[in-house]
Amino acid sequence: MAELQITPQLRAQLQAWLQEDIGRGDLSAPALTQRPGRAHWLAKGAGVFCGGVLLEPLLQGLDPAARVSVLVAEGQPVQPGQRLLELEGAATALVAVERTALNLAMRLSGVATATAALVHQLEGTAVRLADTRKTTPGLRQLEKYAVRCGGGLNHRLGLDDAAMLKENHLAWSGGVGAAVAAVRAQAPWPARVIVEAETAAEALAAVAAGADGVLLDEFSPEALQELVPQLRAAARAAGAPVVLEASGVQPQQLRAYAATGIDLISTSAPVTRSPWLDLSMRFEP
Numbered sequence: 637m638a639e640l641q642i643t644p645q646l647r648a649q650l651q652a653w654l655q656e657d658i659g660r661g662d663l664s665a666p667a668l669t670q671r672p673g674r675a676h677w678l679a680k681g682a683g684v685f686c687g688g689v690l691l692e693p694l695l696q697g698l699d700p701a702a703r704v705s706v707l708v709a710e711g712q713p714v715q716p717g718q719r720l721l722e723l724e725g726a727a728t729a730l731v732a733v734e735r736t737a738l739n740l741a742m743r744l745s746g747v748a749t750a751t752a753a754l755v756h757q758l759e760g761t762a763v764r765l766a767d768t769r770k771t772t773p774g775l776r777q778l779e780k781y782a783v784r785c786g787g788g789l790n791h792r793l794g795l796d797d798a799a800m801l802k803e804n805h806l807a808w809s810g811g812v813g814a815a816v817a818a819v820r821a822q823a824p825w826p827a828r829v830i831v832e833a834e835t836a837a838e839a840l841a842a843v844a845a846g847a848d849g850v851l852l853d854e855f856s857p858e859a860l861q862e863l864v865p866q867l868r869a870a871a872r873a874a875g876a877p878v879v880l881e882a883s884g885v886q887p888q889q890l891r892a893y894a895a896t897g898i899d900l901i902s903t904s905a906p907v908t909r910s911p912w913l914d915l916s917m918r919f920e921p
Contacts, residue, residue, distance in 0.1 A: 638710060638711055638781060638784035638785045640689055640690075640710075640777075640778075640781045642689075642693050646693075646777065647693055647697075649774070650690060650693055650694050650697070650736075651694075651697050653736050653740070654694055654697060654698075654732070654733065654736045656736075657732075657735055657736050658732055662728065662731065662732050664731065665728045665731075665732075668726075668727040668728045668731060669728065671726075671727040671728075672724065672725070672726065672727060673724065673725065673726065673727030673729075673730040673731075673919065673920075674722070674723070674724045674919070674920040675722070675723055675724075675730050675734075675917050675918060675919045675920060676719050676720070676721065676722045676723070676917070676918055676920070677719070677720040677721050677722075677723075677738075677741075677915055677916070677917055677918075678717060678718065678719055678720065678915065678916050678917075678918055679714040679715065679716055679717065679718045679720055679913070679914075679915055680716055680717075680914035680915060680916055681716055681913055681914045682713070682714065682715050682716060683713070683714060683745055683746070683748070683749035683913040684711060684712070684713055684714070684745060684748040684749045684751075684752045684785060684786055684913075685708050685709075685710065685711070685712055685713075685714045685720055685741075685745055685748070685913075686710055686711060686741070686744040686745045686747070686748035686781070686782045686785040686786070687710075687737075687740050687741030687742075687743070687744035687745055687778070687782070688704075688706055688708070688710060688720060688721050688741055689706075689710055690737060690740050690741065690778075691704050691721065691723065691733070691737045691741070692704045694733050694736060694737050695723065695725060695729060695730075695733045695737070698725075698726070698728075698729035698732055698733060699725040699726045699728075699729035701725060701726075702723065702724065702725025702726070702729055702730075703723065703724050703725065704721060704722070704723045705721060705722045705723070706720075706721045707719055707720055707721050707722065708720045708721070710785050711748065711784075711785035711786070711787075713752075720915070730917075730919070734917050737917075738915055738916070738917060740778065741915055742912040742913055742914065742915050743775075743779075743782075743912055744778055744779070744781070744782040744785070745782070745912070745913035745915065746910040746911050746912040746913045747779055747782035747783060747786065747906050747907055747910050748782045748783070748785040748786035748906075749786065749910065749913050750786065750905065750906040750909070750910035751765065751767075751782070751783050751785075751786025751787060751788040751906040752786040752787055754788070754887060754890060754903065754905070754906065755786060755787035755788060757887070757890045757891060758890055758891075758894055758901070761891075761894040761895075762899075763893075763894040763898060763899065763900065763901055764788075764789050764899070764900055764901075765787070765788045765789065765890075765900075765901055765902075765903065766788060766789040766790070766791040766881070766900050766901070766902040766903075767779075767780060767783045767788055767789070767790055767791055767902065767903070767904065767906065767907060768791055768883075768902055768903065768904040768907075769791070769792060769794070770904035770907060770908050771907055772907070776793070776794075777793075779907050780793065782906075783906055783907070786906065788906065789900070791900075791902055796827075797827070798827055798828040798829070798830055798848075799819045799823065799827055799828070799829045799830065800830045800831075800832060800851070801815045801816065801819070801829065801830065801831045801832065801847075802832045803832065803834065806831075806838070811841070812831055812838055812841035812842050812845050812847075813841060813844070813845045815831075816829055816831065816842070816845040816846060816847055817845070820846075828848040828849060829846075829847050829848050829849075830847060830848060830849035830850070830851055830879075830881075831845070831847045831849070831850055831851065832851040832853050832883075833850055833851065833852055833853065834853050834854070836859075836863050836866075839852060839863060839867055840866065840867065840870055842878075843867055843870040843871050843874065843876075843878055844870065844874065846874065846876055847878060848878065848879065849878060849879040849880070849881060850867065850878055850879075850880055850881065851881045851882075851883055851902070852880065852881065852882050852883070852898070853883050853884055854883070854884035855882065855884075857889065857892040857893050857895070857896055860882065860893065860896035860897075860898065861895075861896050861897075864880060864896050864897040864898060865897065867880060868880075868897070879899045879900060880897070880898045880899050880900070881898060881899060881900040881901070881902055882896070882898050882900070882901050882902070883901070883902045883903070885901050885903060887903075887905060
């Protein structure tokens with residue numbers, strides 16, 4: 637099961653988002669003063685639930701005595717009308733937290749749902765689905781968590797997580813071998829080196845240079861059927877295993893790419909193209 641660590645930094649971010657909505661103060665609060673409240677969340681569509689874990693830290697910033705009872709675990713499928721969690725606390729706190737908490741959960745559930753749909757297409761293969769760095773600024777940690785909830789893998793969390801050498805790196809450094817060697821020599825901590833290859837020659841050069849991974853960008857399945865065995869043979873000859881990854885893959889092509897012998901398919905689609913999963917909060921008398 638995917639886990640999300642609620643760090644002090646994330647708590648501060650959650651409170652900032654909550655304050656963005658509350659502003660100078662909730663003008664409806666006088667109608668609720670001194671009243672306890674109870675409510676629950678419902679799914680209004682089918683999908684994969686994600687983001688309920690954020691409700692408690694959001695709510696307790698307004699009412700430390702508030703309680704949340706989770707009925708559906710993160711990453712689990714839900715159906716329309718299904719009750720997801722229950723909460724109780726000061727009515728003013730429940731009303732104030734509603735929009736921020738639901739917005740986050742609907743966004744993350746949408747990402748998890750879209751990821752799960754693509755992962756389902758790869759069932760029965762050894763190929764895993766990975767995300768990219770195309771995330772919403774400020775939401776990277778949460779969107780990548782949602783990808784994990786949907787069964788996907790996180791590729792890189794940031795530029796400090798692994799070195800991805802792309803066309804500009806290769807051009808400005810003098811080629812694949814020089815770029816890989818420069819990173820290996822000067823990286824301040826152990827890090828994977830991945831080369832994005834646009835041609836078969838670049839891919840073979842990356843393996844020869846000892847890259848940990850080769851991202852095969854916008855190759856056709858037919859081209860990869862021919863190239864992947866060559867890359868595997870080159871890696872065996874060098875005595876250094878390499879992770880082969882395809883990118884630029886359309887969802888309807890996942891099975892065709894999975895049959896080429898690659899290890900990963902990376903895509904930004906779950907984050908950049910997913911609709912929100914509709915959820916609602918119902919208050920109880």
